[in-house]
Amino acid sequence: MAEMTVQVVTPDGLKYDHRATFIHAVTREGEIGILPGHINLIAPLKVSELKVRRVDDDNHVDWIAVNGGIIEIKDNVVTIVADSAERERDIDVSRAERAKLRAERAIEVAKQEHRPDEVQRAQVALRRALNRINVGNKY
Structure with missing residues (x-):
């Protein structure tokens, strides 16, 4: 199964680091769905939720509240740099x-x-x- 690495980084450090099969994010230009093999991209993010479908189970989805920032997609590594971010279970x-x-x-x-x-x-x-x-x- 094709997969990618997802990392969310804030000034407090690494907040999230997992493997995923799908990511949904909201950029300033609109919504974006990311699958493994996505073209390289850098885009500003809106204050929005980040949906990450994990590799272990299609029903295993992590939700992360991201307060703006930047998303970079490069060689199946998705990096989000944000001022702050919280997983659903930590809110x-x-x-x-x-x-x-x-x-x-x-x-x-x-x-x-x-x-x-x-x-x-x-x-x-x-x-x-x-x-x-x-x-x-x-x-």
């Missing part, structure tokens, strides 16, 4: 829910105070919280 959904509420409140306050930079920062925090909630609920 504290209640903490992510609290972060979502904080971000929503921050958006409202920043809008009332006419602070567009703060609105933008809070919207990014909200996207990250929603991504973590979505991935965390898959476990």
